[in-house]
Amino acid sequence: xxxxLVLGAGYTGIAxxxxxxxxxxxxxxxxxxxxxxxxxxxxxRLHQTAAGExxxxxxxxxxxxxxGIAFVLGRVTRLDPVRREVTVGERVLGxxxxxxxxGSVTDVSVPGVAEHAYDYDDHDQAVRLAARLRGLDQGVDQGVDQGVDxxxxxxxxxxxxxxxxxxLTGVESAxxxxxxxxxxxxxxxxxxxxxxxxxxxxxxxLDSALRRLGVEVRDxxxxxxxxxxxxxxxxxxxxxxxxxxxxxxxxxxPLPEVAGLTVDGRGRVVVDSxxxxxxxxxxxxVGDAAAVSQPxxxxxxxxxxxxxxxxxxxxxxxxxxxxxTPGAFRFGYVHQPVSLGRRxxxxxxxxxDDTPRRWYLAGRWAVRYKETxxxxxxxxxxxLKRGLVPVALFRLxxxxx
Numbered sequence: 001x002x003x004x005l006v007l008g009a010g011y012t013g014i015a016x017x018x019x020x021x022x023x024x025x026x027x028x029x030x031x032x033x034x035x036x037x038x039x040x041x042x043x044x045r046l047h048q049t050a051a052g053e054x055x056x057x058x059x060x061x062x063x064x065x066x067x068g069i070a071f072v073l074g075r076v077t078r079l080d081p082v083r084r085e086v087t088v089g090e091r092v093l094g095x096x097x098x099x100x101x102x103g104s105v106t107d108v109s110v111p112g113v114a115e116h117a118y119d120y121d122d123h124d125q126a127v128r129l130a131a132r133l134r135g136l137d138q139g140v141d142q143g144v145d146q147g148v149d150x151x152x153x154x155x156x157x158x159x160x161x162x163x164x165x166x167x168l169t170g171v172e173s174a175x176x177x178x179x180x181x182x183x184x185x186x187x188x189x190x191x192x193x194x195x196x197x198x199x200x201x202x203x204x205x206l207d208s209a210l211r212r213l214g215v216e217v218r219d220x221x222x223x224x225x226x227x228x229x230x231x232x233x234x235x236x237x238x239x240x241x242x243x244x245x246x247x248x249x250x251x252x253x254p255l256p257e258v259a260g261l262t263v264d265g266r267g268r269v270v271v272d273s274x275x276x277x278x279x280x281x282x283x284x285x286v287g288d289a290a291a292v293s294q295p296x297x298x299x300x301x302x303x304x305x306x307x308x309x310x311x312x313x314x315x316x317x318x319x320x321x322x323x324x325t326p327g328a329f330r331f332g333y334v335h336q337p338v339s340l341g342r343r344x345x346x347x348x349x350x351x352x353d354d355t356p357r358r359w360y361l362a363g364r365w366a367v368r369y370k371e372t373x374x375x376x377x378x379x380x381x382x383x384l385k386r387g388l389v390p391v392a393l394f395r396l397x398x399x400x401x
Contacts, residue, residue, distance in 0.1 A: 160241050162239060198346075
């Protein structure tokens with residue numbers, strides 16, 4: 001038997017685990033999946049959770065049912081690639097091959113972020129933010145109806161929510177929160193212009209949608225500190241904030257670097273063309289946890305690249321068990337899909353290197369497109385269990401094997 005250990009049960013980890021179980025079962029593969037939570041989190045939709053929407057709840061046991069995968073619940077505290085061991089709580093799990101899919105976490109290097117800001121590192125944080133915003137809504141209503149000013153919003157007409165980070169996650173979050181809570185003031189802080197990677201027409205639609213929703217955009221804003229009830233910008237300006245959401249950058253967990261794996265400047269595992277660690281080839285790294293080089297440069301973390309890397313790692317591992325040389329991972333971007341609340345969206349179609357093409361979608365057709373590409377991955381997982389891979393995923397990854 002070959003013990004295959006998969007760390008992380010996000011979109012990419014589950015896809016890798018199911019694919020590995022299917023592809024290696026005839027060659028002695030035995031797959032174990034480790035995750036800190038018993039539930040599957042749709043991280044792509046956490047901005048909807050933060051806005052108060054209830055999404056479908058899936059347990060990991062339910063998702064992997066019928067695959068033969070063993071599930072271990074617990075947080076990974078130590079990785080020893082020399083002894084091929086992983087410590088999970090008080091348990092020590094051995095492995096022959098490891099797929100590292102623990103993703104990324106919020107970069108909290110700016111003072112005050114860890115203590116005073118919400119983030120999307122887990123589902124519970126989004127739920128807590130949703131509860132905070134409901135409370136602010138109630139406080140605003142009370143202040144308007146009864147002339148009551150309470151808490152950090154004292155002296156202001158409306159409570160303020162600050163979204164720090166002008167990337168696609170920040171834009172989606174600001175739009176979603178503004179639409180769901182029209183009584184709140186939503187401020188989006190961005191170092192550059194939101195949607196800067198898009199073409200002019202798609203970017204114009206994004207700007208128009210944010211204006212329509214009442215989002216105050218501050219580009220060129222560099223946050224130097226997050227305080228309990230404010231955000232400090234370079235130059236000393238303070239922006240009052242009753243709730244701060246931090247979406248300004250991610251990095252890998254410290255676990256691989258501590259274990260001695262080669263990582264890049266953001267803590268991601270550096271991998272070869274087959275997605276194996278360049279320093280420890282028995283470890284595959286996928287998704288946001290990996291620094292994957294392509295002809296256009298190192299891939300940035302997106303949902304487009306996550307599942308394809310997981311599938312390729314599983315296939316490469318299976319090839320190794322059959323005594324074959326794993327093929328190289330090939331990938332090209334297709335689009336930049338951005339929801340702008342529940343009734344609007346913009347889709348910028350791209351070249352494989354993620355630079356914008358002339359084509360884009362906006363409005364209700366873009367909403368339908370966005371809901372399709374970021375819908376629940378459960379249908380994909382069901383196909384994987386049957387040994388099938390959706391053709392769209394091969395197109396997205398431009399896999400030439």
